Amino acid sequence: MTTITKQNTTPAVHEADLRRVRNSGIKKVLGYAVLLIFAVIYLYPFAIQIATSFKDDPQAAAHPLSIIPNPFDLSAWKRMFGLTSDSSVPIMTWLGNSVLVTVIVTAARVFFDSLAGYALSRLHFRGRGFLFAAVLAVMSVPGVALLVPKFLIVTYLGIYDTYAAMIFPLLIDAAGVFIMKQFFDSVSVSIEEAARMDGAGVFRTFWSVVLPMARPALITLTILAFQGSWNEFSHFLVVTQSANHKTLITGLAGLTSGSLGAGTQFPLKMGAALLTTIPVAILFFTFQRYFVRGANEGGEKG
Amino acid sequence: MARRKSSIHGREGIAGWVFTAPMIIVLGLFLFVPVLMAFWVSLTNWAGNGNPFGGGETAKFVGASNYTDLFLKDGLTRSTFMQSIGNTFYYVLLVVPLQTLTSLFLALVVNNKLLRGKSFFRTAFYFPSVTSSIAISTVFLFLFSNSGAVNGFLKLFGITGPQWFADSRGLLHLILGLFGADNPSWAQGQIFGRTLWDWLAGPSVAMCVIIILAIWTTTGTFMLMFLAALQDLPVEVDEAAALDGVSAWQKFRLVTVPMLRPAIFLVVTLGLIGTWQVFDQIYVMGKGAPDNTTLTPAFLSYSQSFTSLKYGSGAAMAFVVFLIIVLLTWFQRRIMREDKKPGWWRRRSTLVGAASSGAAAAATPADSTSAAGAHR
Numbered sequence: 001m002t003t004i005t006k007q008n009t010t011p012a013v014h015e016a017d018l019r020r021v022r023n024s025g026i027k028k029v030l031g032y033a034v035l036l037i038f039a040v041i042y043l044y045p046f047a048i049q050i051a052t053s054f055k056d057d058p059q060a061a062a063h064p065l066s067i068i069p070n071p072f073d074l075s076a077w078k079r080m081f082g083l084t085s086d087s088s089v090p091i092m093t094w095l096g097n098s099v100l101v102t103v104i105v106t107a108a109r110v111f112f113d114s115l116a117g118y119a120l121s122r123l124h125f126r127g128r129g130f131l132f133a134a135v136l137a138v139m140s141v142p143g144v145a146l147l148v149p150k151f152l153i154v155t156y157l158g159i160y161d162t163y164a165a166m167i168f169p170l171l172i173d174a175a176g177v178f179i180m181k182q183f184f185d186s187v188s189v190s191i192e193e194a195a196r197m198d199g200a201g202v203f204r205t206f207w208s209v210v211l212p213m214a215r216p217a218l219i220t221l222t223i224l225a226f227q228g229s230w231n232e233f234s235h236f237l238v239v240t241q242s243a244n245h246k247t248l249i250t251g252l253a254g255l256t257s258g259s260l261g262a263g264t265q266f267p268l269k270m271g272a273a274l275l276t277t278i279p280v281a282i283l284f285f286t287f288q289r290y291f292v293r294g295a296n297e298g299g300e301k302g
Numbered sequence: 303m304a305r306r307k308s309s310i311h312g313r314e315g316i317a318g319w320v321f322t323a324p325m326i327i328v329l330g331l332f333l334f335v336p337v338l339m340a341f342w343v344s345l346t347n348w349a350g351n352g353n354p355f356g357g358g359e360t361a362k363f364v365g366a367s368n369y370t371d372l373f374l375k376d377g378l379t380r381s382t383f384m385q386s387i388g389n390t391f392y393y394v395l396l397v398v399p400l401q402t403l404t405s406l407f408l409a410l411v412v413n414n415k416l417l418r419g420k421s422f423f424r425t426a427f428y429f430p431s432v433t434s435s436i437a438i439s440t441v442f443l444f445l446f447s448n449s450g451a452v453n454g455f456l457k458l459f460g461i462t463g464p465q466w467f468a469d470s471r472g473l474l475h476l477i478l479g480l481f482g483a484d485n486p487s488w489a490q491g492q493i494f495g496r497t498l499w500d501w502l503a504g505p506s507v508a509m510c511v512i513i514i515l516a517i518w519t520t521t522g523t524f525m526l527m528f529l530a531a532l533q534d535l536p537v538e539v540d541e542a543a544a545l546d547g548v549s550a551w552q553k554f555r556l557v558t559v560p561m562l563r564p565a566i567f568l569v570v571t572l573g574l575i576g577t578w579q580v581f582d583q584i585y586v587m588g589k590g591a592p593d594n595t596t597l598t599p600a601f602l603s604y605s606q607s608f609t610s611l612k613y614g615s616g617a618a619m620a621f622v623v624f625l626i627i628v629l630l631t632w633f634q635r636r637i638m639r640e641d642k643k644p645g646w647w648r649r650r651s652t653l654v655g656a657a658s659s660g661a662a663a664a665a666t667p668a669d670s671t672s673a674a675g676a677h678r
Contacts, residue, residue: 024416031417038408039426042518046429048451049441064444064451116325125318131326138329140631141337144579144600145624148607148617149336152343152354169332172325202317231434233582238608249436256440256586266444273437284432288425291432 046277053077053271060266076267080275091272093244094251098230098276101166101247105229108171110222114214116172117180118206122189132181138174143234151238165239170229176221183217184210220290227280248276344368344617354613368618376495379606379615384494386597390578392505393598397516398573405521405569406562409528410554424529428522438519439586443467446511466511470593474504506595512583520576524569531565532558564638571634578627599623 047067052060053076054069078084080091119125120132154165195209196202211218236250246254252272255265284291343354345363352360367375372383412423430438445451446466453463478484489499505513539561543553559566581600584590589605590597600623607616 027414028416031411031414034411035417035419035423039423042426042430042522045441045445045451048445052444060444061449063454064447064449065454112324112328115321119318119321123314123318123321125315128318131322134329135325138333140628140635141333142575142579142600142624142627144581144603145620145627146333146336147604148343148613148620149340150332151607152339153332153336156339169328172328174329177325202313202321206321227432231436233434233436233585234604237585238604249434252440253436253582253586256436256443257589264447266447269440270444273434273440276437277433280432280434281429284429285425291428 049270049274049277053267053274055267057264057267060270061264073267076271079268080271089251089255089268089272090243091248091251091275094246094248095275097166097245098247098249100163101170101232102226102229104167105170106222106225109173109176109225109229110218112172113176113221113225114180114211114218115206116177117182118184118210120177120181121184122192123202135174135177135181139178147234147238150235154239160239161241161245163245166236166245169235169239170232173225173228176225179221179224180214180217183214187213216290219287223283223287223290226283230276230280248272252276340617340620343613344615344621346614348613350611350613364614368614369622371615372618372622373494381495382594382597383599383602383619384496385500385594386599386602388496388501388503389505389509389595390580390598392503393509393513393516393580394574394577396505396513397520397577398570400513401517401520401524401573402566402569404517405524406528406566408521408525409532410558412525413529413532424526427525430519431522435519435582436586439515439583442511442515443587464507467508467588468592469507470595472503472506472595473510474502477504478502503595506592508588508592509596512580512587512596515583516577516580520573524572527569528562528565531562535561567637568634571630571637575627575630575634578623578630599626 044067048064051067051069052064054072054074055063056071056073056075059069059071059073075084079086079089082090082092120128120135150169151160154160154169157165159165159168191213192205192209195205200209231249232247233249233253236245236247237253240246240250252269255272256269339355343361345365345368346354346361347364347368348354348361352358354361357363371377371379373380408427411417412420412427446453448465452466456463483489485499489497489502491498493501535558539557540553543557548556578598579600580598581604584596584598584601585604588596590601599619603616603619603623605616606619607613610616
């Protein structure tokens with residue numbers, strides 16, 4: 001746009017400057033317009049979701065675009081929280097299962113992933129290279145190819161449709177081990193060596209010296225583990241069956257794909273979907289910079 | 303001194319195995335062993351009755367026939383499987399370029415130094431990537447329902463929207479129809495049990511909703527990757543380009559794009575890997591309906607096993623999907639390895655680390671599914 005003329009006279013430069021200013025003004029307006037349009041595309045569905053959960057069924061169908069419920073209707077939420085006689089959609093049971101599984105899986109992953117990641121990064125033992133290669137190989141295995149295998153093993157072990165089947169296979173994830181290994185590779189070994197020279201054992205050093213230093217990586221890992229287990233779907237789908245093992249996600253999937261209740265029930269579905277979104281949303285807005293780091297932007301900059 | 307050191311190493315040897323024992327047990331028992339079991343089942347005709355490893359009539363060894371049925375034997379299994387491959391082909395063909403271009407475009411706009419509110423927009427675009435695929439699919443079911451927001455919006459312009467989830471017409475068929483082609487004689491040749499005309503259907507209207515959903519949920523993650531890469535570009539090049547008086551488009555084409563090549567490659571391959579894994583969305587949005595036009599191999603493998611109770615055949619399909627994805631991942635790792643350097647955690651750009659770990663790590667942030675597979 002700004003072609004500076006060859007004869008370097010003052011007026012020409014002036015003109016170019018002016019043009020640049022005008023151009024940047026137009027660019028600014030255009031830039032904001034693009035950003036706003038995309039922001040609407042990315043956020044409006046959530047606004048509709050929230051609003052619809054406070055509408056009744058006819059209103060949801062009649063005014064799908066409006067984000068102001070009128071009249072304001074709480075029946076979907078009352079039904080979700082078990083305040084009505086209709087117990088066909090036991091969302092509180094689902095919520096309880098989701099919380100139980102997520103808490104156990106997150107705690108276990110943070111501990112076991114960093115334990116294994118530390119060993120693969122720091123401890124010298126025969127077979128370490130092979131184990132790390134195995135972790136890398138496991139990471140390339142797509143979850144969708146594991147549905148039949150998971151069903152076979154939990155049936156074989158006799159734990160089909162139990163909490164054990166829901167929780168045990170998720171206790172460690174290769175990606176988490178990989179993250180921790182990479183993290184420990186990047187921090188200096190000197191402090192640990194000092195502790196070891198002072199006679200602290202391997203686990204003691206890991207627990208009281210290494211883990212406290214690994215805080216940023218642990219937070220990232222916690223977020224990923226929480227998000228991963230809270231949003232988990234296909235694993236629970238193939239290893240459980242009964243209604244009392246449903247989580248919010250599998251319950252919602254059942255509700256949406258039409259196996260429960262009648263009619264469209266969009267307010268109820270939007271409310272249940274909202275309920276599954278809220279914990280991750282809170283986590284996201286609180287620890288945003290760790291999410292961003294997780295998404296590979298971040299490092300030290302935060 | 304020497305003795306002391308070796309005793310430490312001796313302890314480390316034991317500690318190494320103790321520390322990794324939980325990982326070996328969990329991944330071994332719930333990943334390695336089950337994959338072997340499933341491979342065995344894929345060689346049998348097991349239908350869910352009795353012990354799959356017990357032999358006999360209920361779990362008879364049938365060799366590779368579950369695999370050859372998918373490709374060579376004329377029948378329902380092959381035509382359904384081939385339809386799911388065709389569906390995914392069009393899905394990949396649309397999703398990968400569109401999500402790459404959209405995320406690159408958003409990253410360039412958000413990265414513009416003239417504009418403020420960068421963090422707000424970054425957050426807004428990234429948020430859909432972290433939410434549950436099931437919850438998002440539920441919202442999209444409502445948005446695209448017959449009386450939903452999208453049709454409501456179209457009505458503002460006097461357009462009557464389609465019945466999105468009931469419409470099995472293929473986009474290419476619709477376009478070819480404009481030129482008067484409707485199942486013409488030249489398109490009757492059979493390829494893998496389907497006519498050329500069927501292969502040329504394009505994504506159905508229902509599949510388009512899932513395509514839109516996939517693009518909508520993945521662009522945020524990929525935008526962050528592009529932003530990281532953009533911030534790593536040396537400022538001098540930018541300034542030199544500005545001084546040389548090249549136009550914005552020339553700068554983009556001749557400077558930015560070549561320097562973003564590794565990031566573009568990463569996003570494209572992660573997209574390729576992720577698109578083959580779509581599962582959750584299909585489950586919620588019709589389980590393959592209408593007319594199997596939203597069926598994907600991953601979902602078909604599930605329904606073949608758990609709905610039709612043909613576990614052998616379903617497991618065989620899973621291994622085919624598995625093979626496709628593993629090949630794509632290895633291909634990506636191989637190419638990216640050239641750039642691999644240690645210590646990515648510390649560095650500002652961690653793209654390289656993500657790349658070396660293939661799908662999983664890039665996905666790591668937002669659950670292997672959301673990144674590659676916001677798809678899933």
